[in-house]
Each structure stands twice: as structure tokens, then as C-alpha cells.
Amino acid sequence: MAGRPRSFDRDTALAAAIEQFWRTGYEETTIAMLTRAMGVTPPSLYAAFGDKDRLFEEASTLYFRRTCEAVDRAVARPTVHEAIAAMLDDTARAHTDATTPLGCLMLTEPRLAAQREVLHGRLSDRISRGVREGDLPDTVQPDTLASFLVAVMRGMSGCAKDGGSTEEVLAIAGAAVAALPQTPHQAQV
Amino acid sequence: MAGRPRSFDRDTALAAAIEQFWRTGYEETTIAMLTRAMGVTPPSLYAAFGDKDRLFEEASTLYFRRTCEAVDRAVARPTVHEAIAAMLDDTARAHTDATTPLGCLMLTEPRLAAQREVLHGRLSDRISRGVREGDLPDTVQPDTLASFLVAVMRGMSGCAKDGGSTEEVLAIAGAAVAALPQTPHQAQV
DNA sequence: CTCTTTCTGTAGCGATCACTATGAATTACG
DNA sequence: CGTAATTCATAGTGATCGCTACAGAAAGAG
Numbered sequence: 001m002a003g004r005p006r007s008f009d010r011d012t013a014l015a016a017a018i019e020q021f022w023r024t025g026y027e028e029t030t031i032a033m034l035t036r037a038m039g040v041t042p043p044s045l046y047a048a049f050g051d052k053d054r055l056f057e058e059a060s061t062l063y064f065r066r067t068c069e070a071v072d073r074a075v076a077r078p079t080v081h082e083a084i085a086a087m088l089d090d091t092a093r094a095h096t097d098a099t100t101p102l103g104c105l106m107l108t109e110p111r112l113a114a115q116r117e118v119l120h121g122r123l124s125d126r127i128s129r130g131v132r133e134g135d136l137p138d139t140v141q142p143d144t145l146a147s148f149l150v151a152v153m154r155g156m157s158g159c160a161k162d163g164g165s166t167e168e169v170l171a172i173a174g175a176a177v178a179a180l181p182q183t184p185h186q187a188q189v
Numbered sequence: 190m191a192g193r194p195r196s197f198d199r200d201t202a203l204a205a206a207i208e209q210f211w212r213t214g215y216e217e218t219t220i221a222m223l224t225r226a227m228g229v230t231p232p233s234l235y236a237a238f239g240d241k242d243r244l245f246e247e248a249s250t251l252y253f254r255r256t257c258e259a260v261d262r263a264v265a266r267p268t269v270h271e272a273i274a275a276m277l278d279d280t281a282r283a284h285t286d287a288t289t290p291l292g293c294l295m296l297t298e299p300r301l302a303a304q305r306e307v308l309h310g311r312l313s314d315r316i317s318r319g320v321r322e323g324d325l326p327d328t329v330q331p332d333t334l335a336s337f338l339v340a341v342m343r344g345m346s347g348c349a350k351d352g353g354s355t356e357e358v359l360a361i362a363g364a365a366v367a368a369l370p371q372t373p374h375q376a377q378v
Numbered sequence: 379c380t381c382t383t384t385c386t387g388t389a390g391c392g393a394t395c396a397c398t399a400t401g402a403a404t405t406a407c408g
Numbered sequence: 409c410g411t412a413a414t415t416c417a418t419a420g421t422g423a424t425c426g427c428t429a430c431a432g433a434a435a436g437a438g
Contacts, residue, residue: 002436003384027217031426041387042427048385052426113351147348147357148364154347155340162302168336175337179368191406192414220396230417231397237415241396379438386433394425403416408409 010048013038017049018059023101025109026056063105064115070094071122080130081180084149088173091153095160096169103161107154120146137183145180152176199237202227206238207248212290214298215245252294253304259283260311269319270369273338277362280342284349285358292350296343309335326372334369341365 020037021029031052035042049055074087095103106115123146130136136145156169209226210218220241224231238244263276284292295304312335319325325334345358 003382004386004434006385007434030424032424043388043429044386046427107347110350116351141360144360144364147353148341148361151341151344151348151361152337154344155342158296158343159336159340161299162305164336171330171333172337172340175333176368178370179365181367192412193404193416195415196404219394221394232399232418233416235397381438382436384433384435387431389428389430391428392426395423396421397423398419398421400418400420401416402418403414405412405414407412 006044006048008038008040008044013040013045013048014059014062017055018063018105019101021056021059021109022063022103022105025105026111060105060109060112060115064112064118067104067106068118068122071119075122075126080127080133080135081177083126083130084180085173085177088149088153088156088176089170092156092160092169092173093166095157096164096166102163103157104153107150107157108161116150120150123149134183137181140181149176195233195237197227197229197233202229202234202237203248203251206244207252207294208290210245210248210298211252211294214294215300249294249298249301249304253301253307256293256295257307257311260308264311264315269316269322269324270366272315272319273369274362274366277338277342277345277365278359281345281349281358281362282355284346285353285355291352292346293342296339296346297350305339309339312338323372326370329370338365 016038017034020034023029024033031042031045034052034055035045038045040048045055049058070090071087074090075083077083077086091104094100106112106119120143124142127136127140127142127145131138131140131142152172156172159172160169205227206223209222212218213222220231220234223241223244224234227234229237234244238247259279260276263279264272266272266275280293283289295301295308313331316325316329316331316334320327320329320331341361345361348361349358
């Protein structure tokens with residue numbers, strides 16, 4: 001059951017597909033764009049990845065996994081304030097990174113609401129822990145603060161897509177961090 | 190130089206076009222969708238509005254004018270905090286209004302960055318006035334706070350488009366309002 | 379070598395894209 | 409009325425959409 005071997009690297013092609021979807025979104029990305037970006041003809045694309053929907057599914061899932069890793073790394077900081085500051089700082093830099101498309105696929109693509117829901121849950125969990133540990137006043141509603149943070153990151157992504165500089169997106173992140181509720185014992189800087 | 194009169198109301202058709210672009214964005218909106226929504230055949234559409242680009246231009250400009258009026262009304266409040274709170278509250282309700290499409294065309298559509306820039310400028314001006322009048326500490330950078338507010342509103346629009354409830358979007362607005370810098374003489378509630 | 383299997387590029391499928399040629403229909407003017 | 413002007417609906421245009429039939433090419437198995 002052997003046959004002619006594939007003439008391209010599947011992972012490399014998938015990475016190119018991620019970039020293309022990232023740049024132009026699901027709907028505006030055509031198969032022609034993908035085949036050009038991936039260096040593959042249509043039949044090879046369909047044989048290796050199924051159809052456009054399944055390719056997007058695979059691409060966005062891999063993108064999501066990487067994003068989650070980055071979020072987890074930031075969120076592992078000892079205090080909530082450090083965690084959120086690190087996450088927003090990373091986010092601002094990633095959204096304006098010159099080596100990748102602008103903004104964030106997960107935050108931008110309409111059909112990835114489920115991924116955003118997962119992100120929201122992770123943030124909510126981290127915030128809950130912060131409240132338990134006294135980093136935040138217990139008047140804070142983790143769900144609400146998590147929604148706020150997702151909204152801010154989405155706004156940062158949009159700003160980056162509009163051509164906003166790293167400094168401008170970082171400033172948005174900074175404003176959000178400065179906005180976090182402080183516990184009474186913390187100094188207001 | 191008379192001729193057969195137009196059998197549809199141009200303003201009504203334009204309103205329908207606004208709704209359609211609002212719901213599905215420029216790129217994903219097809220002429221077929223527009224003709225159906227507007228109750229007009231393609232030749233009539235092209236005769237009355239030019240091509241798809243010019244129709245979108247006209248539709249988005251009218252949408253923008255209305256949005257600006259709402260923003261101006263909110264921003265006219267005596268203090269910056271009231272102004273921003275009113276604007277974000279209105280925004281949250283508008284984004285989840287059941288009688289209109291979800292979210293905000295101006296904040297969502299990639300090609301309307303120029304309109305967002307104008308909104309940013311208005312907010313920046315209002316914030317500058319607030320700093321001059323002592324509503325905000327003079328450490329506040331109007332540009333940055335305006336960018337932050339635009340980002341939050343964009344995030345609210347995205348949340349609404351994802352199906353978020355009025356309460357959830359209002360909560361984001363509330364979190365942003367609570368985040369506004371206070372002058373020393375103001376009580377921290 | 380042949381046979382089977384799998385991948386390759388070419389070329390094209392029907393559907394839909396934005397857009398329009400055409401001629402009948404409907405008005406005002408004389 | 410007749411004529412000019414304008415809009416109307418029908419029925420398409422070529423281009424591109426996602427996707428695939430087909431036949432040749434490249435591998436292992438015998």
C-alpha cells in the first residue's frame with residue numbers, strides 16, 4: 001500500500017495556510033490564495049487537508065493552541081496584576097509583530113467565538129484565583145473582568161489591523177492595566 | 190427631460206442597504222443580498238447608487254453621521270466621566286439592540302478606519318477639555334485614553350456580534366468607566 | 379520488469395460574483 | 409395624440425468561487 005510520496009511538507013503548508021487565514025480571514029481567503037501561499041495545487045490541498053472548512057479548522061486549532069500556550073505562560077505569574085500586564089504586553093507586541101500578519105486571528109475571525117469563549121474562561125479562572133489570593137478585592141466579578149479583558153484585546157487587535165503602531169497598542173494595554181481594581185493595601189501609583 | 194419615475198424610495202432602499210452592510214460587512218455582502226434587502230433589481234440599484242463601492246460609501250457615510258450625532262449627544266455632558274459613561278452605555282445598548290443588526294458597522298468594517306480615526310479625534314478633544322477643566326488629572330494623555338476607549342468599544346461590538354447579552358456588553362462598559370482615572374479630589378467609590 | 383497505490387498538474391465542472399445590454403413600460407412635454 | 413426621457417425587469421456578460429475528473433508521474437511489492 002505504498003504510493004507516490006507527497007512532494008511538500010504538510011506542516012510547512014499548514015503554517016502558510018495559517019498565515020493566509022490570519023491575514024485575510026476565512027471568508028475573504030480563496031482557495032487560489034491558499035494554493036499560492038502554500039505552494040501547492042488544488043488537488044494536493046484537498047487530498048492533504050480535506051476542504052476549505054477542514055483546513056481552516058486545522059489551521060485555527062493550531063493557532064489557538066499556540067495562543068493558549070502564550071496566555072498560560074503570561075497568566076502563570078504570581079499575581080493577577082503581573083499576569084494580566086504580561087498577557088496584554090505580549091498581546092500588544094504579537095499583534096504588531098512585523099514578521100506575522102497584523103492583529104489576532106482568534107480575536108478577529110467571526111467564526112472563532114468558541115475559542116474566545118475558552119480564553120474568557122481561562123481568564124475568569126485566573127481572576128477568581130486572584131480574588132481568592134487577595135490580589136483583587138472580592139467585589140470583583142471574574143466573569144465581567146474577563147469579558148472586559150477580552151474586549152480590550154479585541155480592540156487592540158483591531159487597532160493593530162488598522163495600522164496602529166506597537167506604541168499605540170501598548171498604550172491601550174497600559175491603560176487597561178492601570179484600570180485594574182486594586183486591593184486596599186496596595187499603593188495607588 | 191422627464192421620464193418614468195423611480196418606483197422605489199431611494200432613502201428607504203439606502204436604509205436597507207445600510208442594514209445589510211451592517212449585518213454582513215462590505216466583502217461578504219453580495220449584490221444579490223442587497224437587491225433582495227432593498228427590494229430593487231440590479232439595474233435599478235446601479236442606476237440609483239452607482240456601483241457596490243459607491244453604495245457602501247453612501248451607506249457608511251450616513252451611518253457614520255448618525256453615529257457621530259449620538260456620540261456628540263453623549264459627549265456633551267458636563268463632565269468627562271459622565272460623557273464617557275453615557276457614550277459607553279449608549280454604545281452597549283445600540284450594539285445589542287434587537288431591532289438592528291448586532292455590533293457596529295463603523296467599528297467592525299476593516300475599510301472604515303478613517304471613520305474610526307475621526308471618532309478617536311473627537312474623543313481625544315473631549316478628554317483634553319476634561320483635563321483642562323480638572324475632570325481628569327493632567328497626567329492623562331488624551332490620545333492614549335481615546336485609543337483605549339475606541340478599543341473597548343470595538344471589543345464591545347465584537348462581543349455583541351458573538352451573541353453577548355446586553356448585560357454582558359454593559360458590564361464591559363461599566364468596567365471601562367470604573368477604570369477612568371480620577372482626580373485626587375474625587376471620591377473613589 | 380508489472381501491478382498497485384498515491385500524488386501530481388492540467389483543465390474544467392456548476393454556481394455565484396459584480397455588473398450590464400436590451401427592449402418594454404411609464405412619465406412629461408408639445 | 410406623438411416624441412423624448414427615464415426606469416423597469418429579463419436575461420444575460422466574463423470572471424472567479426470552491427471543488428474535482430482525469431491522466432501521467434513516482435514510489436513500493438511481486
